[in-house]
Amino acid sequence: MISSPVRVEHINPFLRATTETFRSMVKTEAIPGKIALMRRDEERFDVSGIIGLSGGARGTVSLCFQRIPALKILTAFAGIRILALDEDAIDAVGELANIVAGAAKRELSQYNIQISLPSVVLGEKHELTGPKDIIPISVPFATPHGPFKLIVRFKSEDKT
């Protein structure tokens, strides 16, 4: 199975969406670090919000957190103190991923993408996997509350 090359014009909308979402709704600066191919052996998280992409492109966009930064970031987003990865945290992670995916989708309108309702994976040190034909891109973000990662799988269905 041949994996598709990654194109920067596919990833940049997700970077911008993430920084804008954090700026406006989490009231926090989120600074992207070096973009890299995701390495399974290095990527473990405690809570992840995942949005599926379909239509003219397919894949997923995920916001992935370790526990402590998640609690701080989600508290800032939700407007209540989130002290555990509970129902409020799960809802907040899912909604944050939903907003980022929706904002990125606007810049990728030529692909006529549909986004799924959010899913949330909760489990200490879990890893995310996906279709082997889509190379996942991992982008670390730094915030005053701690780091998180944006993981994007994106494959255009354009056969030309």
Place this chain on the structure above:
Amino acid sequence: MKILLVDDSNTMRRIERNALERLGMTDIQEAQDGADALLKLAAGEFDLVLMDWNMPNMTGIEALKVMKADPKVKTPPVIMVTSEAEKSRIVEAIQAGAADYVVKPFEPDTLQKKISGVVAKAGMKA
């Protein structure tokens, strides 16, 4: 003034509630999806609805179209609050009868200004 917040995310309903309370609007009910919204609208009179688009069970646009189906029936103004921001979606919502549209992510001030604008246009008091 009585407000109905419609979003499948508890977090978003809380964010919107906070914005409304800062405007002095405290008579607020919540619905989890379009179908829940229609039930609550049938059961009580509301002055304003904030409606998400993508929700399970029934989407916000489906609920909006049901609300506005009979032009003889008076319904409250609806502000769509959603991550759907393509021009075609905005046009679809306005044509379906939405009073205004707020795109996520948004600054709290933006939501408050949209709410104030719709309220003023409808001649309502908070």
